[in-house]
Amino acid sequence: MQSVDVAFTPVAPRRTFEGAVEQIAERIRLGELAAGDRLPSERELAAAMQISRPTLREAVRVLADSGVLTVRPGSAGGTFVTSDYVPIELLRSKSDLRLDEVAGVLEARRLIEPRVAQLAAVNAREEDFAHLTRLIERQQELLDDGDVLAHEDRFLQLDTQFHVRIARATGNSTIVSLMRTLLRRLEIARDLALHEQPVAPWVIDVHERTLAAIRSADHERIERVMDEHLAAMERAWERATDRMLVRPIPDFMRPVAERGRDRAPE
Structure with a gap:
């Protein structure tokens, strides 16, 4: 089995152990990384993160104890992903962003993510559509099992993967990095939104419509569904903080065609 080509980056010296786990x-x-994937060798992974091999082994041990990784000995062995589900507790820096700072991230997301979806419509391959479809199906399976709140973190993880997969469908690694950063910083706001019933059925529905819009390569259709998608989390943040975000969106963020219609002579 071949190792998966996933880039790892240096870990900050003052948090080497926690940073490697995260x-x-x-x-x-x-x-x-998915269940069954093999991580790079210990030597390669420690070098990529710029940490010692004993530090990496300790991080792997914690992940193995959590049921996320497994280490197999022998020439065909290595470190393998055991579970697609990662407990949120392993991402210790989740709470680094205060709730009142989420507004700036929401504004950045509104500026970036609709354009990401539109670029994905241009560059997406059939395997991207198949992967997005499977993520929606897995969310539906959780909903069909009963109370989504009993599986809220699993549902949230699939939601995050859906948005990352759209970014990956653009074929642009810089965009993937940007979306990864935005989504990580939105953990608090996304968790707030998930607790508001009946959000889970709506999330599945809007994901289905987002996928259909991207498949259609209709940029106005993508714009409409992404506006609905982003506005839901913005409203959740407003209810949680009793503050208002700027809506409707500023003129410079609106589609060029729409601005042209607004300025047409009577």
């Missing part, structure tokens, strides 16, 4: 866990949580 980085591996995040790659799995975002869907960049």
Whole structure:
């Protein structure tokens, strides 16, 4: 079995152990590593993160104890992903962003994500559509099992993977990195939105319509469904903080065609 080509980055010296755990866990949580995938060798992974091999072994041990990784001995062995599900507790820096700072991230997301979806419509391959479809099916399976709140973190992880997969469908690694950063910083706001019933059925529905819009390559259709998608989380943040975000969106963020219609002579 070949190792999966996933880029790892240096870990900050003052948090080497926690940083190594978080980085591996995040790659799995975002869907960049899946159950059955093999991580790079210990030597390669320690070099990529710029940490010692004993530190990496301790991080792997924690992830193995959590049921996320398994280490197999022998010439065909290595470190393998055991589970697609990563407990949110392994991402210790989740709470680094305060709730009142989420507004800036929401504004950045509104500026970026609709354009990401439109670029995905241009560059997506059939395997991207198949992967997005499977993520929606897995969310529906959780909903069909009963109370989504009993599986809220699993549902949230699939939601995050859906958005990351759209970014990956663009074929642009810089965009993937941007979306990864935005989504990680939105954990608090996304968790707030998920607790508001009946959000789970709506999330599945809007994901289905988002996928259909991207398949259609109709940029106005993508714009409409993404506006609905983003507005839901913005409203959740407003209810949680009793503050208002700027809506409707500023003129410079509106589609060129729409601005042209607004300025047409009577």
